[in-house]
Amino acid sequence: MEKKIDTKTVQLTIPQIVFDMAKQPKKYFEGGRGTGKSTLIGKRIRDIVINLPRSSNALVGSTYSQMLARTLPSTVEGLEMFGIYQDIDFVVGRCGKYKGFEMPYQPPTGPMGWKNIIHFSNGTIFQLVSLDNPNSGRGLNTSTITGDEAALLDPEKLYVNVKATNRVSKAAVYNNHYLIGSEAYFSSTPLTKKGKWFTDMEKKAKEQPDKYFFMKASSLSNPFLRKEWFTEMREECPSELIYNAEILNIRPKEVTDGFYANINPNLHYYQDHNNTYLESLDITLQKTTHFNSNQDNDVRVNDPLVMSFDFGVFNCCVVSQPQDETYRVIKSFWAKSPKLLDDLVLEQIIPYYKPHQEKTILLYGGHDGNNRLPNSAKTLFEQIIDLFESHGWVVHLMSRGAAATHFDKYLLINSMLKGNKVLPSIAINESNNEDLIIALERAEAVESTSGGVSKNKKDEKNKEFPQQHAPHLTDAFDIPIVTMFNDQFQGTNQFASEMRIRTS
Structure with a gap:
């Protein structure tokens, strides 16, 4: 008698499908609330784990505090959507060898050891790298980079601390898979000047479409959200500016005559x-x-x-x-x-x-x-x-x-x-x-x-x-x-x- 295998169906929105199918090595997703950024991060990590077993990868945030408070919990939630569960399929903050997990080709060697590592059963690891602490990415040679709340990232620190580590190939081992060396960044619409680098990547994607991909999506793109939710958000949102940014993904206009004109x-x-x-x-x-x-x-x-x-x-x-x-x-x-x-x-x-x-x-x-x-x-x-x-x-x-x-x-x-x-x-x-x-x-x-x-x-x-x-x-x-x-x-x-x- 054949053993019945439980399956789980995850429905994606059209923007999520388009973004997921894009094969450019550098991808950027700018989305409002409810567009499923956590789902996309979970799907990306799942694909990397399956297709690049025993690889080392970077999960990047602006600060370690942000990663502990927001990135890590949302990542665990995103993985659960795809049937990947903590303490069963992966462990956080320690080596999973005691559970019989495979080991990565390059185990972590930095000062934190396994403390900032997500270790999957097939040996794939994701290292939590915070840009406010260069040591968090030290000793890392990565195959991929995934950035959460990207509008908060400092582009100079991102380049020096993380992008320079994305150099592992192993093309033969992974049959030249398109994920090798790939980067993906996810963010809501930035409300401050610091996030301009992220939105500027849209122009980069138009200039070099073979290398860069930029996707914008509003909450309206998600047909799985309750219809009443939009009415509630409109009624409860503290301002049109916030509603436009957080729900409709409309970028706020810059203030030209600022009272703090010299702030940089x-x-x-x-x-x-x-x-x-x-x-x-x-x-x-x-x-x-x-x-x-x-x-x-x-x-x-x-x-x-x-x-x-x-x-x-x-x-x-x-x-x-x-x-x-x-x-x-x-x-x-x-x-x-x-x-x-x-x-x-x-x-x-x-x-x-x-x-x-x-x-x-x-x-x-x-x-x-x-x-x-x-x-x-x-x-x-x-x-x-x-x-x-x-x-x-x-x-x-x-x-x-x-x-x-x-x-x-x-x-x-x-x-x-x-x-x-x-x-x-x-x-x-x-x-x-x-x-x-x-x-x-x-x-x-x-x-x-x-x-x-x-x-x-x-x-x-x-x-x-x-x-x-x-x-x-x-x-x-x-x-x-x-x-x-x-x-x-x-x-x-x-x-x-x-x-x-x-x-x-």
């Missing part, structure tokens, strides 16, 4: 994770409960933290540390109604900075922080101070005097972004400030009725707009910088003085 991703954004700590976590658990300030390599644990709040129905906080000649923006938090200011402090900020050694806060904020709550004798600042002090922190209230004008902020901050020899440079941790960066890049400058330049605040009044991308976070970003450095700037910068005279 290549100069002002950085990544600095404590990968020694992250690599000590058990990646087989695939949980983010240990993602606190221990993962941040840029925090000076024995120095105070600068915390600046913006208040309202939408509450937010930007955390910074002046370090030598650099003003570092190390983290930002936000909470919107029905969450309150207390929730922001108690649920997010205090737990995240529990490992911090110097429990001292230099507190800044808008002048509405001096307002009293309707049912309390305390001001908003006093409320924050009480919350932190009850958890062992010492808080110094630093806000003083009248608020600087938007024009003062515009001149000072853009001078610092451009590179003022007297004042510190500004550096923003992009991994910990995704929403702040979007808000900074999308903040518009308009002519002020009193002369000079003002920040356009219209999005704060638009309930349809995602308030984490409105100017709230940028206001919290501005306040400490202006308070600390504007007097010095006005006293030493002739250009600022001339501009004030000219527009008065």
Whole structure:
């Protein structure tokens, strides 16, 4: 009697089929929510495992933190769709030899050993390579590269740390299979300037169609999604911009008259994770409960933290540390109604900075922080101070005097972004400030009725707009910088003085 073999049918969408069938060595998929990027990654890994047994391959992400929190869980989910299961067909973070797995032609030799390896039963391995840690790809000679959330990848680091390793051929062993040396990158539409390299590959694909393939797809391309889902997404989406980008895969228009005109991703954004700590976590658990300030390599644990709040129905906080000649923006938090200011402090900020050694806060904020709550004798600042002090922190209230004008902020901050020899440079941790960066890049400058330049605040009044991308976070970003450095700037910068005279 013949043994019955269980089969599983996986239905692909037309864009997924077209992308999967494309044989170009370098492929790029730009898709909205629900277009099945995880499915395609799972299908690609399955095909590599089947067709290139015992090969070594790279699964690339922007940071190791991102790979633990998002890439690894979605990859495991994608593989399950094709009947490939963790701890049966593959193991994560260890060698599967104890289960009788075949060994790869080139076992991992880097400093992490098998800790960042997905090992399949036929000997194929995928190494988790994060671009913020060159060591994660050290010693690797790959047959393929697969990149997740590609719009976040740094193209220079991608070339140096990963593409240079994609050199293993073994053409005879694999019968010249088209997957040898192939690369595939997957991403949603980038919302910031940094992702431009990814969308620029569409032009590359038109110029060299034999080598490059670029596929764009909106969520509408997936007939397996519930019809009601689109109505729900339209009704619940915080803005048309986000709906167009996340669902319809329409790229946002660039802001031409930006309030932070001199901001430059290549100069002002950085990544600095404590990968020694992250690599000590058990990646087989695939949980983010240990993602606190221990993962941040840029925090000076024995120095105070600068915390600046913006208040309202939408509450937010930007955390910074002046370090030598650099003003570092190390983290930002936000909470919107029905969450309150207390929730922001108690649920997010205090737990995240529990490992911090110097429990001292230099507190800044808008002048509405001096307002009293309707049912309390305390001001908003006093409320924050009480919350932190009850958890062992010492808080110094630093806000003083009248608020600087938007024009003062515009001149000072853009001078610092451009590179003022007297004042510190500004550096923003992009991994910990995704929403702040979007808000900074999308903040518009308009002519002020009193002369000079003002920040356009219209999005704060638009309930349809995602308030984490409105100017709230940028206001919290501005306040400490202006308070600390504007007097010095006005006293030493002739250009600022001339501009004030000219527009008065």
